[in-house]
Amino acid sequence: MKKDWLHTWLWEYKKQTLRHSTFKDYLCYIERHINSAIGHYKLKDLRLEYLQALYNTKYQEGLS
Template sequence: MARQEVTEKIAKAFNDVATGVYVDPTKTTLKDWLNPWLWEYKKQTLRPSTFKDYLCYIERHINPAIGHYKLKDWRPEHLQALYNTKYQEGLSISTIKQIHVVLHSALDQALKNGLVNRNVS
């Protein structure tokens, strides 16, 4: 990691602490991460209808089922259990794939931010 990157990460961490949005990475749950990820990293890049869909997937399907898991404890079987449960509940394969897209993107950003060691999706 370049010196400037480290300096930027430290400055961001100090800013997060100062503004009260810092969450200890070892205690961060999926639910804790999805909201800032969606609003800070995705909102500007998504069409309004896609943003609304992502928000619905998160609030209706992801957070109630697996939002309580800590990011550091995530395992592929948690995702598979979610997909199996949603299929048994009658969700279409395309909806389940969209839930996967949301999770994969959120975990990719969590990896870039150093919140996880790997993207289990």
């Protein structure tokens, strides 16, 4: 999902509207969970089944 886009989205589009603690949580989720699993894909190559597999894995790990 191209790591750069998620950081741009968070820093440029969301930072001003989020509480500091929420921003920190999102940053952690992006870095720890999303980028490590699908961050190497280009956005145009990201497929629904990759997202579903990520969701399923995190759910089995006890995350929601």
